[in-house]
Amino acid sequence: WAIDKLSDVLQMFIVGTESRGILSSRIFRRPSAKFKAKCVLEVRPFSETKIEQNLKKAIDNISPTIFIDLFKGRQELIPVAKNPFTGALLARFLKENNQTLPQNQQELYSSYISARLNSASDKITKNLLQIEEITTFCSNMAFHMFSSKQIGLEISLQELHKNFINIPVYKIESILEVLAFTKIGRLSINDKRFSFVHRRFNEYFIVQYLINNHSEIPLENISTDSRWRDALCLYCEVANDQIAKNIADYCWNEIKVLNSSIDNIQLLRSIHCMRFLTEAFKARKYLLDDFKDELYLQIFSYIEEGNNILLKKISVEATGLLQGNALERTTIAAIKTKISWLSEEAIKSCRYLTEISLELKEDLTRFIFTLSYIKFIEKQNEFKFSFSLSDGFKIIKKIHIN
Secondary structure (H helix, E strand, C coil): CHHHHHHHHHHHHHHHCCCCCCCCCCHHHCCCCCCCCCCCCCCCCCCHHHHHHHHHHHCCCCCCHHHHHHHHHCHHHHHHHHCHHHHHHHHHHHHHCCCCCCCCHHHHHHHHHHHHHHHCHHHHHHCCCCHHHHHHHHHHHHHHHHHCCCCCCEEEHHHHHHHCCCCCHHHHHHHHHHHHHCCCEEEECCCCEEEECCHHHHHHHHHHHHHHHCCCCCCHHHHCCCCCHHHHHHHHHHCCHHHHHHHHHHHHHHHCCCCCCCCHHHHHHHHHHHHHHHHHCCCCHHHHHHHHHHHHHHHHHHHHCCCCHHHHHHHHHHHHHCCHHHHHHHHHHHHHCCCHHHHHHHHHHHCCCCCCCHHHHHHHHHHHHHCCHHHHHHHHHHHHHHHCCCHHHHHHHHHHHC
16 A cells, blocks of 8 residues: 555646656565556566676686586576676676686675675774674674564664664764765765665675574565565575575465465465475475475476466476476477467476486477577577577487577
């Protein structure tokens, strides 16, 4: 209701001034239909060929094995590389670490933030501060910002002084000045408000807080797809096995009741948990072993028999959690739907297979032949790249793509 009312107010404000306006919004806070936009633009992620181009442009003499390691072995880093901002951080990390990929996203952000703070060591010393003191404050501040429903992605200095009464006012302001100086945060002097320069930094510090304080994990936020979601995805990469497994089990308990006949509220909860599981556990699939067979059957059934196109889409995206024969069978099922974009998504998941069956080869061949000439030319580089990642697809690449 708040977003709906705000959409109406913004629309009246822009129209009332007989002017033009642009409203920029994150997807989970997008305006309602009451903001009568004549044009809607969506910021799209980089394609995988674009990722390759950007890394080659950023890093001289980049090793070809980087792309094999990234796209074949480190699926969890692909969304990082698809984002222009985090993709730039990844390129920077590779340059500074002898073209070695980070162990996880936490290491990626930690490396950048440490480098920025170390570059301001003189200013930090002048303000009688220590780097550890600054990062601890950032963790506490980020957690407070996310925990309060009244605070968004920025916080007033007044709010900080009120909630961190054990820290002197001058010290808080000195820390914020350092964060602004190092381009980790933004500090507005006029209205006295602070924000991190990117939401990912906020989430990084939240994860640091959860790790250091053994804080209770707000699991319910996963099934409601709140702003905690991305931070908890990040947390699942570094949490100890037992905590991460508890999160995976929570998701599965919501997912296993998924079917098109359940009420809309539970349907959305299940879908949010499926999406979360897909993004958070690509690098830790072993934590899903207790229910991996049931998960495969559910994914397969919705791809093959489901009538709900959204469930088909979510299920195809979740094939990245499967391995071996289960992954191949779901890929075949996706191709047989004859829905082009579902087939393309499934192909991206199965390209890690070392061997493929005759049935999959034949289905891939039929799929390629059904593409129009224009569509084939448009997708040719993507297919060539995908099929080059595994020896199992060399024959497909050689015959149909080259």
